[in-house]
Amino acid sequence: MLSPTKSILTLSPDSLPKIFGRATEAGIRSFELRVVEGKRFPMFEPDAWDRLKAQSEAHGIQYTAVSPGLFKAPLQSELIQLHADHLLPMGLDLADAIGVKTLILFGPTRAEPELPGEFEQVVELIKTAVDKAVARGFTVQLENLPGSWADTSDACLALLKAVDRPDFGYVWDTGNLYEAEQEHFRAGYEKLKPYIRNVHLKNGAVVDGKMVWKRYGEGVTDVKGQVEALIADGYEGTLVLEAACQPHELEDFPTSMAYLNSILA
Template identity: 30%
Template sequence: MIQIGIVSDEISLDIKEAIEIGLQLGIKNYELRCIGSYEKIIPYVDNRDIEFILKNVETGKINITALSPGIFKIKPSEYEKIKFELETALPDTFKLARRLNVSKIIIFGFVKDQTPNENIIEILKIASDYAQSENFILAIENEPRFYCDTGKNTSEIIKLVGAKNLGANWDPANAVGAGEFAYPSGYEFIKNYIFNLHIKDAVNYPEFKCTLIGDGAVNWFGQLKAIINDGIISKINSTHFNRFPYRCTMTTKSH
């Protein structure tokens, strides 16, 4: 049975409030990204918040399904930032992930510039090899204006990296923003690489804008049916609650 989760800061940046509201909505699974403020991104958040999360994990009240530290949400030509993320941010994320009993780390596929794909693939190989040595899996989130933007492009890069522990954090709404017909077209390319699924909706005209499920261009009924029938994953995450967590949860469950 598919379990619904949520990126905690989509409910509230206050982690205590986020979990309190989430539990009231019957949500036990949480993905961590920003805590306290949008400038405080996992793993560099306040220790008191980590201790609060850890206590709730240890007592079985919640599960942390993934950490999203924003790794590689940069241009591949920003060498100093890449060095920091490979040598400092990623190891620090792994340390926190171990404490929280998390094996899945969400990363990104680099903001587009003039860098050849071969360079990106090499960086992702380094990250994947390191993650494999530490027993973690990496899931690339597709995002408009990134090298990994559509299901097609993301799948091609993952295939060329060739690491078993590198897959996709499939976001059909972001694929819409990149001009792809997310389901079934994008899904057919990416389905064999999906490690995680983000649920939101979006329109791409007159500009890219995220919406509640059912208000956008993603065929979520078909997409979720395919995810279930293909046995891809057992947990899904709603990522855009806006100010309406109850409505978002109910629309996700109804699909």
Template identity: 80%
Template sequence: MIITCVTNEVYPDASSESLPKIFGRAQEQGIGSFELRLVEGKRFPMFEADAFARLKEQSKEFGINYTAVSPGLFKVPLKSELTALHTNYLLPMSLDLADEMGIKTLILFGPTRAENPAANEFDEVVALIKNAVEIAVARGFTVQLENLPGSWADTSDACFNLLEAVNHPDFGYVWDTGNLYEAEETHFRAGYEKLKPYIRNVHLKDGAVVDGKMVWMRYGEGVTDVKGQVEALIADDYKGTLVLEAACQPHEMADFPTSIAYLKSILA
């Protein structure tokens, strides 16, 4: 497994001085791989020009390797003018900037599902995602679907159905058991076997539903079974990325080292 961090999960700072703190803190733990999402409070690729310059400079200085970019592509309602904006502008801009950074994996989401979707909307979602995948693959990218509550890729079954329907060898899956638990409140084993052939990336976070709301916690303190998840991946000889999403609510300084220590105890 390739242990990986997310740019906004390591250090609770979104200022213009944050990148050396983030990269340095990860480096202290022997981690040099990152998934690119938020930089100085702005989501990829909508960075300030100065922030992008700082990102490139600090990435080079710390020897950071980027495994994927996550621009929040299609985290909008399907029946929205934003969907076309994502396809026509956010997608190409993301690919351009990722290319400039030397990153060749794009993460996208299923669009937000309406409360009472029309019968043909699943087919529209498949066509939307398949088009984006084909555009990205034509430029040398691989694409990954991340599950998110309230989207067309919220539960294990919904993700499996989309992956099967798009049916592209360069379209894989981001297995986020925290988000899955928030959507279906079942143990990860319920959907793991069917999703396993598609898993290319794993987002590791822990939490529990408190008063009807998912609350993110340090590893080992929630109910999403981080230990069991990592052990299942080890047993199946998983070789992809394991992305640490260690920030709690609120994000505290001790979140990252505490969760890293817990993970290392499993991997030991």
């Protein structure tokens, strides 16, 4: 059975009870943990961490995965080594503290022009991170992102195959894929579906050369077809709602949630 999950992005100390309250009213008690009060996991302010734990307990919230933005930097940047040596273990420690055993990472930013041997270095970087996480009982997921070494369907497939670890799966984000390759999801889905462990739902369209996020059903990334394909293939993982639009409006989440429920019904 598909399990709707919401990403968490909050901007002020009073927003947690509002977000959790609206989510639980819609029947959602699972969140993917990324940013709280302007700080990305695990670099939270102490007070924000305390508020997060208190509000999570009060609303019965569970977390499906953590996303510290691991390797969202150019391969040659000094940040990559800092991520590998410090952000990764800190992220695993804090995830352990809240009982989460799934870590999301990214492909590093692709150099322009591509540097000799860069792909092989990316593969070794991710292999090492995955092996460290798995040794601590975690599974790891690769999220696609425009401009990274996991930008298009083919690029994601190449990384997944090259890393070749049973506990290394894929976050299928068709919104990000469309931004990178501007193609319907179907061709990429057929290649990637053996690896899909997590699904991010975003809808949008390219307007004046820029990707603009829209409510479900109002863009061209075909959320309906995406969910129907997953149901037809017996997918039982999470669906992460990324329902914010530009400009953001209060009704974005309930409108997109209602649209999703009409597909799942």
